[in-house]
Amino acid sequence: MKKLVIVGAGSMAEALISGMIESRLITGSNIWVTNKCSREKLQSMQKAYGVQATYNHSELFRGAETVILAMKPKDAADAITLIKPYLQEDMLIISVLAGVSIESIELLAEKKLPVVRAMPNTSAAVGKSASALSANERVTKEQMEAVRGIFDTVGKSAFVEERQLDAVTGLSGSGPAYIYYLAEAMEKSAEEIGLEKEMAKEFIIQTLIGAAEMLARSAKDPQQLRKEVTSPGGTTEAGVKVLEANGVQRAFIECIKEATAQSRRLGQSFSSTVKI
């Protein structure tokens, strides 16, 4: 891949950079990054991945083939307004911004651009992102393949309708955080049940990896797999009864619905400011 520019150098940018370099899709020297003002962060990324970093926009965008927008949605209007003179109609724009529509990006850039909206997750750093993609009609077949090239090397990707991206954001964009929340609870419980922290950590990680592998490889659904762990009158049944009594499954469903609604709200408030 030729020159790739990433505007925003936070968690998502770093996950993508580390995944792309690890999978040898691109070398660090062909990746150019910038952020708002955190110079130390850019320096640490240069050191860790061998990427190029600059605040000089002419230098940043000169000869760029692909531009990834990776700032927070609240910063997107300012960022796109600043970079719009440098965006060319043949540059492929990939936005990972939650909620922000393709239309809003084009309105802010004040030009017709090939835009792909992507919703990956931070597991891209280890090649395990689940990424949903949605493209406008200006994206060529070659650009589409280039985008698949990026997101398939950092995990698995699939094209969806743009209107489905809020739901994907609530489910798998934010998804790793829900699993980390569960891991946090398991770690906290370990202390209370008398297990040494470091040892418990290993058991927790292997249990999560094993359960994920079972879900991926087995033809059985999650409920069936859960039943197979649950002996009548046994330990799992006793534990899961407590989860049921506390409405934990319902809480997870509400959590994903609320995250989806927040993605929709972010998008609506962004669109309304762009259109004013």
Ligand SMILES: NC(=O)C1=CN([C@@H]2O[C@H](COP(=O)(O)OP(=O)(O)OC[C@H]3O[C@@H](n4cnc5c(N)ncnc54)[C@H](OP(=O)(O)O)[C@@H]3O)[C@@H](O)[C@H]2O)C=CC1
């Ligand atoms: N984190 C995640 O799990 C996921 C995030 N996303 C999306 O990715 C995007 C980034 O999220 P995340 O990486 O977590 O955010 P971070 O807060 O970690 O990083 C945001 C980055 O944007 C930079 N930035 C802010 N304003 C500008 C600007 N005007 N010009 C250039 N850079 C700017 C910040 O620079 P500085 O540090 O100097 O302020 C920072 O480097 C969001 O839109 C989010 O919706 C999508 C999927 C998953």
Ligand SMILES: O=C(O)[C@@H]1CCC=N1
């Ligand atoms: O929390 C967020 O808004 C971003 C989008 C998906 C994951 N992190």
